[in-house]
Amino acid sequence: MIQKAIALIPSEFRWGLFFPMLFLNGWLLLLLIQQVQPLATIVVLAILFAFLLDYPIGFLEKLGLKRVLAVVIVFVGALVGLVALALTLVPEIILQANELLINLPHWLELIDKQVDVLNAWVEARQLPINLDGLTVQFSEQLLRQVQVIASRAFDVAFETLGSIANVFLILVFTLVLTLSGDRVWQGLLSWLPLWWREQIQNSLRQTFENFISGQFIIATILTVLQTSxxxxxxxxxxxxxxxxxxIMSLIPLGGATSIAIIxxxxxIQDFWVGIKVLVVTVILGQINETLIAPRILGNLVGLNPFWLLIxxxxxxxxxxxxxxxxxVPIASFIKILADAIRTSGAMKET
Incomplete structure (x- = not known):
């Protein structure tokens, strides 16, 4: 009945109603997510972890193991690996981060001294350039941004993972999704018409599962190469x-931005060390982007750089x-779904 009523509305008016309805539903969804925090973040993290664990679980299933046994092996192995990393690498990373924040003001003083030399050279040639003000602003902004980023990162980490209850819930949701995730998705999608069900299921698998797993594999490889x-x-x-x-390479353009900042x-500390680091990181980044990433991700994103930034x-x-x-996976999912809708509409018109 509703579909017949909608079909009576001219197509230009239907598209005019589509965007306000999309905006309203998106706004209501954001309000709902904010009201159920931190549960929403916990569920999203559990879904991400379930996506990551699905590949080794599927591999063990192909070897002949039952899914329950494969889930237990992979889940326990992942927990042991995370605990080992937490006990070995995390304390050293926190120590180095703290030392970096302590040394940052000293490095900013080095910038001031180098700029003073450059400013003297500019004044000797009577050039209409004043570098002192720019240096002070840059130093203050850099120090402020580093402190904000560090505090924000720790705030997010402690808000989500700071309590044992939240960690336990993430583990429980991840385990449930790895055991019965397919039934959960099928139950949710069963409320949709067949065409929408097929399109959403295919688009979700192409964008979220493949993209997220591929990004984590690439980030892990790049972390090992860069750190070594x-x-x-x-x-x-x-x-x-x-x-x-x-970690920043998980986000498009994040790897290049972090390389430039580092x-x-x-x-600033040592010119030749900085040059060596830039050369090595650029070479490893190019190897990752040209040889490794295309084999793992293929062309999953398919977004114009403008929409990628948006x-x-x-x-x-x-x-x-x-x-x-x-x-990025959400935007890619929307694009794939919109292309499918447009293609379906064009086929109906012909």
Missing amino acids: AFLLLNVPFGLLFGVVIG GLILT SLFLGARFAGPLGLFLA
């Missing part, structure tokens, strides 16, 4: 910088770091 290279070159804070670049920080901005604006990570 930094340690071999005796780069200060090598473990911290390698892990930061790997290269600038190291160049999606990253909106994701960070509405959902913080987690939204920044999920912005």
Whole structure:
């Protein structure tokens, strides 16, 4: 009955109603998510972890193991690995991060001294350039942004993972989704018409599961390569910088941005060390982008760079770091679904 009533509305008016309804539903969804926090974040993290564990579970199933046994093996193995990382690498990373924040004001003083030399050279040639004001603003902004980012990162981590109850809930939801995730998705999608069910199911698998798993694999490889290279070159804070670049590479353009910032920080301390780090990181980044990423991801994103930047901005604006990570697969999912709707509409008209 509703579909017949909608069909009577001219197509131009239907599209005119579509966007206000989409905006209203999206706004209501955001309000609902805010009201049920931190449960929404816990569920999203559990879904992400379930996506990541699904590949090794599927591999063990192909070897002949039952799914329950495969889930137990992979789940216990992942827990042991996370605990081992938490006991070995995390304390050293926190120590290096604290030392970096302590040394940052000293490095800013080095910037001031170098700029004073450059400013004297400019004044000797009577050039109409004043670098002192720019230096002070840059130093203050850099210090403020680093402190804000560090405090925000710790706030997000402690809000989500700070309590044992939240960690326990994430583990429970992840285990439930790995055991019966397919039934959960099928139950939710069964409320939709057949065409929408097929399109959403195919688009979700293509964008979320493949993209997220591929991004984590690429980030892990890049973290190992960058950290190993930094340690071999005796780069200060090598473990911290390698892990930061790997984590930031989960976000499109994040890896390149972190490389530029880290290269600038190291160049201030030691020019040649900064140059070596930039050369090594660029080479490893190109190897990752040209050889590794295409084999793992293929062409999953399919977004114009303009819409890619818009999606990253909106994701960070509405959902913080987690939204920044999920912005690209969500935007890619919307694009694939919109293309399917347009193709279906064109086929009906012909």
